[in-house]
Each structure stands twice: as structure tokens, then as C-alpha cells.
Amino acid sequence: MRHFVIVGILVIAMAVLTYFGLNAAGLMPEAASLQAGPIDWLWNLEVMVISFLFALIIVPMFYSLIVFRRKKGDMTDGEHIEGNARLEITWTVIPLFMVAIFAYLGAGNLAETRRIDPDAMVVKVTGIQWSWKFEYPEYGVVSDELHAPVGRQVLLQMTSTDVIHSFWVPEFRVKQDLVPGRTTELRITPTVIGDYKVRCAELCGTSHAYMEKPVIISSQADFDTWMSGQVALAAEAAQTPEGRGQALVAANGCAACHSIDGSAGIGPTWRGVAGSQVALSDGTTVTATDDYLYSSIKAPQSQIVAGFEGQQMPVYGFSDEQIADIVAYIKTLR
């Protein structure tokens, strides 16, 4: 009996220490969305239970090892124990009960994080190896940054052009996959103004680790300023082929592989490429005419630039006019 009392006290002490230790470790970044509330509440409850279970295993184990160790000269066998139905029922029923409770709480929690706000701002998100594209249908704007005003729910309608990606901003807690050929939804109501970062949370190829873009939560006024700037830029750019081409390039994540300043990348830099002599993998050299640039985008695998045999450029479904606009833009990069 004395042992049970001592172990009981030690278990409680150990559980409390573990719980506060885990909390002090700061495992979670700042919570910056309405959806983070229920998730952090459930997480906290789980950490409490985990701390207790950890103590329940560790303390009796070490107590037995130390207190009941073999005394010097004691050569007798250990006591033989066979079965204990009452104990086995207890340690089956209690965990079953706990798992059921957590399933119930988890389901309620999931529903809470998906609560629909009819006033939500829709943003269409596309995952591209290895970039993000954000379309704001309300404003007719496309950007590679996610901007949203604080306090208003954002409904992300997401898809992918290639493989499965996953939208994850740790401060918002919620996370959702982007699946090619399907639209998935994620609702986020930002509560704290700040600069965050979306990262891909689904291993999606060689540059997966660099698949990040800014997420900027600002006041309604700052958001409106940014948005009207984007609207003006888009209207201006739409007037010229180079402008339209630049917008297409930004919207399709070409920058994930092509630099415009001469620096090395997964694909060749675009700086100075137009009109230059390009060495191909088959040993020939071609001049980068408009036609060459056109076919490099239309059918990327038809002529491979020497030194880039190991990398596949994706095929895009551009129209001929769109490709002509992109080529016009590339030609401005001297």
C-alpha cells in the first residue's frame, strides 16, 4: 500500500512537470486565426492526457527498477503471477473510452474550423511545381502573394496543375491538400495583422523545400490600397504584349525555375537569352529566335538546352497569343 501512495504522488508530480515542460518548450507558433482557437484547445487537452500517460508508464517503471531490484545474495525465483481479468478489462475499457471522447471532441472541433461565413472573400489557389498562384475573382487580380484583410474569412478554393501539394501556414493551424483535377476548400479567418509564409507541406519534388510565398494580413485600408495598386498594374500591363507576358509568367510560377537576372536555376536564366546562341543537348547550336522561344514553351522537350537534360520543364496549355506575349516579355530581359 505504501508503494502505491508513493508512486501515485510521483506520477502526479511527473505529469505536472511534463505538462509545464512541454508548454514551456513553445511547440506552437503564435495563433493568428479564428480556426486556431478550437485546435489549440484540443491540442492542450491532448498534451495534458499525454503528460499523464507518460508519467503513468515512466514512474512505475523506474520505481520498480530501483526499489524492487535484486538484493545482494538473493537467488530465489520471482513470484509467478498468471492473469488478472480485472486489470485487463480496466486497461482496455478506460483507453477505449478516452479514444471515443477524443473522437467526439475532434469531430466537433473539425466542424468548428469549417464553419461557413457567407461573407467570405474567395481566393483561387493553384499549386505549381514549385510555386503558388493566387487569383482574386472579386477584383480580377492574379498574384503570387496571398493578401487578405484581418477579420474577414478567406475561402481558399484550391487545385494543382501537377502533383499533390499542401497549403500550410503554421500560424493559422489548418492545413489542406491541393489535388490535381479536383477543388479542395480551406477557410481561414485571420485575426492578427502580420507577414506570414505559406509553405508546401506535401513532398512534391526536388524544389519542394523552396515552395514558399508571402501571406500578408493587413488592415482593410492597407489591403484596399494594395489591391487597387494591383488592379491598376494589371490594367496597365494588359495594354502591351510584354505586360501581358509578364503577368502570365508571374501567374504560372516560371520563376521557380527561371531567373531573369542571370543567376543559375533549375532551368536556364532568361536574361539575354533572346537572340543568343543556345547549345542543345544533341550537340547542335541554335539561335534563340522567336520561333525557338515559342517552341521551347509549346513543346519543352523538343529541344533540350545542354546541361539541363536532368530537369523536365512542365508543359503548359497556353494559346499561341499567350506564348507570343511571353516571348515578347522574355525579349525585354537584356
Ligand SMILES: [Cu+2]
Ligand atoms: Cu508542393
